[in-house]
Amino acid sequence: MNITTDVQWLTAVILASIRVGAVFLFTPILAVTQAPIRFRIFFVLGLSAILVSSLAVSSVKVPANISELLYFALQELVTGGVMAFGLLTAFAAFLLGGRILDFQMGFGVASLIDPSTNTQSAMMGVVLNMIAVMAFFMVDGHHMVLRGLAYSFEKIPLGTGLSEISVDVIVKQFGYMFVFAVMAVAPALFAILLLDVGLAVMARTMPQVNIFFVSMPLKIFIGLLMTAISMRYIWPLMAKVFKSVFVFWNEVLI
Numbered sequence: 001m002n003i004t005t006d007v008q009w010l011t012a013v014i015l016a017s018i019r020v021g022a023v024f025l026f027t028p029i030l031a032v033t034q035a036p037i038r039f040r041i042f043f044v045l046g047l048s049a050i051l052v053s054s055l056a057v058s059s060v061k062v063p064a065n066i067s068e069l070l071y072f073a074l075q076e077l078v079t080g081g082v083m084a085f086g087l088l089t090a091f092a093a094f095l096l097g098g099r100i101l102d103f104q105m106g107f108g109v110a111s112l113i114d115p116s117t118n119t120q121s122a123m124m125g126v127v128l129n130m131i132a133v134m135a136f137f138m139v140d141g142h143h144m145v146l147r148g149l150a151y152s153f154e155k156i157p158l159g160t161g162l163s164e165i166s167v168d169v170i171v172k173q174f175g176y177m178f179v180f181a182v183m184a185v186a187p188a189l190f191a192i193l194l195l196d197v198g199l200a201v202m203a204r205t206m207p208q209v210n211i212f213f214v215s216m217p218l219k220i221f222i223g224l225l226m227t228a229i230s231m232r233y234i235w236p237l238m239a240k241v242f243k244s245v246f247v248f249w250n251e252v253l254i
Contacts, residue, residue: 022080
């Protein structure tokens with residue numbers, strides 16, 4: 001039995017796996033940091049092979065030597081990294097919003113292990129981040145990611161890389177992260193601000209009361225209550241956040 005190998009197809013799969021791997025492994029979409037390394041490798045390679053075969057993008061230039069292959073791989077890593085940046089800012093918005101809320105509620109001294117990154121993160125940040133991941137799949141975000149990858153192969157052929165990286169687009173997307181972070185926790189932050197004003201008045205009128213011990217449980221209660229109430233209104237915001245990712249991809253993939 002003779003086994004023939006299509007070098008051009010194999011090269012396309014390897015280059016595509018670098019771009020796909022950057023998008024999936026650098027972001028908490030699938031929370032795959034706990035998955036075995038073999039599963040991650042086979043998942044990325046399998047998905048890349050399917051995309052290359054179904055989209056007919058295997059017409060890539062076969063590198064003449066290792067140096068040229070490494071150059072192509074570096075270009076794909078940059079392209080995948082830029083795409084991953086857009087997704088990472090979307091999820092980081094909720095993580096940052098939770099960190100801001102933790103600081104206002106008094107949870108800043110505590111932290112939890114984020115299962116998607118294996119790092120210590122803010123308590124409310126981990127909760128909002130998990131809700132964001134759940135919402136991402138509920139709005140078919142994973143399907144949009146696959147369509148975005150297919151679009152990137154059409155706009156940026158394998159082995160070519162980005163012609164230029166617009167700093168303005170990067171900065172704008174980075175700024176969106178802070179705007180969406182504040183919007184996600186705005187009701188709770190506003191309620192805590194009103195509580196602080198009321199406690200300040202109480203401290204001036206009743207100096208014998210220890211406001212610090214009174215304010216701590218009140219802030220926690222008000223923060224959790226307003227966060228729970230605002231959850232029913234956060235879904236449109238999450239959809240807008242994820243939509244901004246694909247707008248960013250459309251602007252940067254030129």
